[in-house]
Amino acid sequence: MSVSERLVYLDHAATTPMRASAVEAMLPFLTDRFANPSGAHRFARDARRAVDEARDRVAVVIGCQPGEVVFTSGGTESDNTTIVGAATTRGGRVVCPATEHHAVLHSVERLGGTVVDVDAAGRVDLDRLATALDDDVAVVSVMAVNNEVGSVTELGPVSELVRERAPRAVLHTDAVQAASWVDVRELWPHVDAMALSAHKFGGPKGVGIMAVRAGVDVRPLIVGGGQERDRRSGTHNVAGIVATAVALDDTDAERDAERDRVAALRDRLVDGIVHGAGDVRETVDRSDKVAASAHVLIGGVESEALLYLLDEADVCASAASACASGAMEPSHVLAAMGVERSWAMGALRLTLGRTTVEADVDRAVDVLVDAVSTLRRRTKVSL
Amino acid sequence: MKVLVAMSGGVDSSVAATLLRREGDHVTGVTMRLWGGESDTGCCSVSDVDDARRVAQQLDIDHLVFNFGDDFEQHVVSPYVDAHRGGSTPNPCIECNRRLKFDRLAERARVLGFDALATGHHARVRNADGRWTLRRGADRAKDQSYVVHMLDQRALPRIRFPVGELRDKAEVRRVAAELGLRTATKPDSQDVCFIPTHGGRASFLSRRIPFHPATVIDTAGSTVGTVPIVELVTVGQRRGLGLATAGAGRKRYVVEVDPATATVMVGSDADLLVGRAVVGGVTWVDGPVDGPVLVQCSAHGAAHAARATHAGGDRVDIEWDEPQRRVAPGQSLVFYDTDDDRVLGGGIAQRSPT
Numbered sequence A: 001m002s003v004s005e006r007l008v009y010l011d012h013a014a015t016t017p018m019r020a021s022a023v024e025a026m027l028p029f030l031t032d033r034f035a036n037p038s039g040a041h042r043f044a045r046d047a048r049r050a051v052d053e054a055r056d057r058v059a060v061v062i063g064c065q066p067g068e069v070v071f072t073s074g075g076t077e078s079d080n081t082t083i084v085g086a087a088t089t090r091g092g093r094v095v096c097p098a099t100e101h102h103a104v105l106h107s108v109e110r111l112g113g114t115v116v117d118v119d120a121a122g123r124v125d126l127d128r129l130a131t132a133l134d135d136d137v138a139v140v141s142v143m144a145v146n147n148e149v150g151s152v153t154e155l156g157p158v159s160e161l162v163r164e165r166a167p168r169a170v171l172h173t174d175a176v177q178a179a180s181w182v183d184v185r186e187l188w189p190h191v192d193a194m195a196l197s198a199h200k201f202g203g204p205k206g207v208g209i210m211a212v213r214a215g216v217d218v219r220p221l222i223v224g225g226g227q228e229r230d231r232r233s234g235t236h237n238v239a240g241i242v243a244t245a246v247a248l249d250d251t252d253a254e255r256d257a258e259r260d261r262v263a264a265l266r267d268r269l270v271d272g273i274v275h276g277a278g279d280v281r282e283t284v285d286r287s288d289k290v291a292a293s294a295h296v297l298i299g300g301v302e303s304e305a306l307l308y309l310l311d312e313a314d315v316c317a318s319a320a321s322a323c324a325s326g327a328m329e330p331s332h333v334l335a336a337m338g339v340e341r342s343w344a345m346g347a348l349r350l351t352l353g354r355t356t357v358e359a360d361v362d363r364a365v366d367v368l369v370d371a372v373s374t375l376r377r378r379t380k381v382s383l
Numbered sequence B: 001m002k003v004l005v006a007m008s009g010g011v012d013s014s015v016a017a018t019l020l021r022r023e024g025d026h027v028t029g030v031t032m033r034l035w036g037g038e039s040d041t042g043c044c045s046v047s048d049v050d051d052a053r054r055v056a057q058q059l060d061i062d063h064l065v066f067n068f069g070d071d072f073e074q075h076v077v078s079p080y081v082d083a084h085r086g087g088s089t090p091n092p093c094i095e096c097n098r099r100l101k102f103d104r105l106a107e108r109a110r111v112l113g114f115d116a117l118a119t120g121h122h123a124r125v126r127n128a129d130g131r132w133t134l135r136r137g138a139d140r141a142k143d144q145s146y147v148v149h150m151l152d153q154r155a156l157p158r159i160r161f162p163v164g165e166l167r168d169k170a171e172v173r174r175v176a177a178e179l180g181l182r183t184a185t186k187p188d189s190q191d192v193c194f195i196p197t198h199g200g201r202a203s204f205l206s207r208r209i210p211f212h213p214a215t216v217i218d219t220a221g222s223t224v225g226t227v228p229i230v231e232l233v234t235v236g237q238r239r240g241l242g243l244a245t246a247g248a249g250r251k252r253y254v255v256e257v258d259p260a261t262a263t264v265m266v267g268s269d270a271d272l273l274v275g276r277a278v279v280g281g282v283t284w285v286d287g288p289v290d291g292p293v294l295v296q297c298s299a300h301g302a303a304h305a306a307r308a309t310h311a312g313g314d315r316v317d318i319e320w321d322e323p324q325r326r327v328a329p330g331q332s333l334v335f336y337d338t339d340d341d342r343v344l345g346g347g348i349a350q351r352s353p354t
Helices: A020-030 A042-062 A075-090 A102-110 A126-132 A155-165 A238-277 A303-312 A332-337 A358-382 B011-022 B046-059 B069-085 B092-111 B169-178 B200-206
Strands: A069-072 A093-097 A114-116 A137-141 A170-174 A193-197 A208-212 A280-282 A293-298 A347-351 B002-006 B026-033 B062-067 B116-118 B123-128 B131-136 B214-217 B223-227 B253-258 B263-267 B273-284 B291-296 B303-310 B316-325 B332-336 B342-349
Touching (some): A020 A238, A042 A069, A042 A208, A042 A238, A069 A075, A075 A102, A075 A170, A075 A193, A075 A208, A093 A126, A102 A114, A126 A155, A137 A155, A155 A170, A238 A280, A238 A358, A303 A347, A303 A358, A303 B062, B011 B026, B011 B116, B011 B169, B026 B092, B046 B062, B069 B092
Parallel strands (some): A093 A114, A093 A137, A137 A170, B002 B026, B002 B116, B214 B263
Antiparallel strands (some): A069 A208, A293 A347, B131 B342, B214 B223, B253 B263, B273 B316, B291 B303, B291 B332, B303 B316, B332 B342
């Protein structure tokens, strides 16, 4: 099934459609300019140049040096490589808050690391973090924007604390959900490493960015031909890398205007739900969140059931993180935030994006309010 | 008719979805995700969800996955563990049908606006004069009415068993093969989904409850040996009791298990036979029945003639026409009419009356 005109897509945090400019940019490298950039002929040099130029453009947006940009297969690989790679090189403990994406959380858990408590908005609790830090700590990973509830963590104070208490530590940030809404240039000075994922900002799936500050040694997870200066082997995904740079560039150029536009739509959406459905809680205060994120807890309904009715009415939304089988797993983020289980059951994540318009929001509110009242009514009958 | 089909990825439920689709129903597939823990078998692994989804894609129907892990833990796994601790031998698949498939899932289906829930069970649902009956599957060799006996007048109107109408295995295979269903040759699971093949029941239970040794006594009360783990001993069991073979052909069976006193009583095959059975937690398809019935004590066993007496509440006393082997407490006893076709009700075997 293709995404039709009538489909209201409010799951942009899962993935957002590719920018036309990015699609256009990648096509030549899927056809005529198909060479492997590691070759020793003019054809290869053409592809090589495209990758190098893409790296320059990405570096400008992040505010880092081109040599600090490593292309990977996605956000997960970037998170894994930095955390596991830096911990392996340095030796020592790894630390992260409990609300990290599983790409970080499972890396830290696998290394036997320390998971730190969070505040009610899902952000790392600095006092708790302080007690987890010492000279032995090799890596601290703190996400910039939470993928479920949308809360923004100020990395400045985190950075100060880490520098003071854990001077050996590499500070990594998973900024996968940040790129579209937060100026990543303002994040970079606080950290040593940053992970981005292309398909979250209008690039293709299968491309990630791992920015690693010069001088920070990260042992590669993937070894082979020594591409990306021995930091990540494997033939370059030339078309994907080129498209990623274009998408990130365009995102950066439009960000301020888009943020304001989308924030207004998000407010309209949440206000509509809160007033229309009743017995609804906003999970995180809007002032603590990115513009595109709406996350609500709806009393008296089960997310799984609600998502089915939304889907039936052509509204695409999400609850907690989906597991490999496609089932909804209870959210580790809401649990860490201390949200009661009865409220967490009715969690709904709606995330807006570049293609969202006012009519989408109004349709979504109508459908949602209707679905919630249907579920509450039908559930009551059985009691 | 909007029908939700529970799909496990196996042949029967795939064929069920196919048949409903052919009848012109608006069909949606669903797979329950029940078990998040270790498992390498059964109906809830990720690979089975994959199989179910692929079949649904072939049939061009939507496929949903519902996570009922908490309910499964609460209503199936935890009681299973408790039953073993108490010395009985539970049937978790029946409890899963009772609490998950035909309760939690059926209720979810209703709330979402489905007219009926279908499964791949070999059983038949009939309606005559406004009353609903539950009958054995058309293919008696594959009949599964035993495991769905808890369905009642409230549940049956919203249940469909399309595969139960098929007369033989070949017919099921033919439907599967016609569609080139990828599961056509996949065997249906016979195992408890949350018990890993490797290590089995003992290793699973050892992580949940402490094990205790027990004294093995004979029917006269003399100690004849010991067993290391009383929680794993089942009435009717003959092997693994660590008993020296006492004389030619004199086999000894477990006739009673009592973890409270840490004793296991063994006896001859004659000692295993009893004239009565007590059934608790009985549910009825269409109200209580007294008098002559046939009673089936295992999923694929024969039904034996008996007289049922409704003893009040949800208790039924069974008096066998001929003495029968003791049924391990925790196992289900299902009552059929004397034509051995219609399910009347069923419940759970209680400790043998002395």
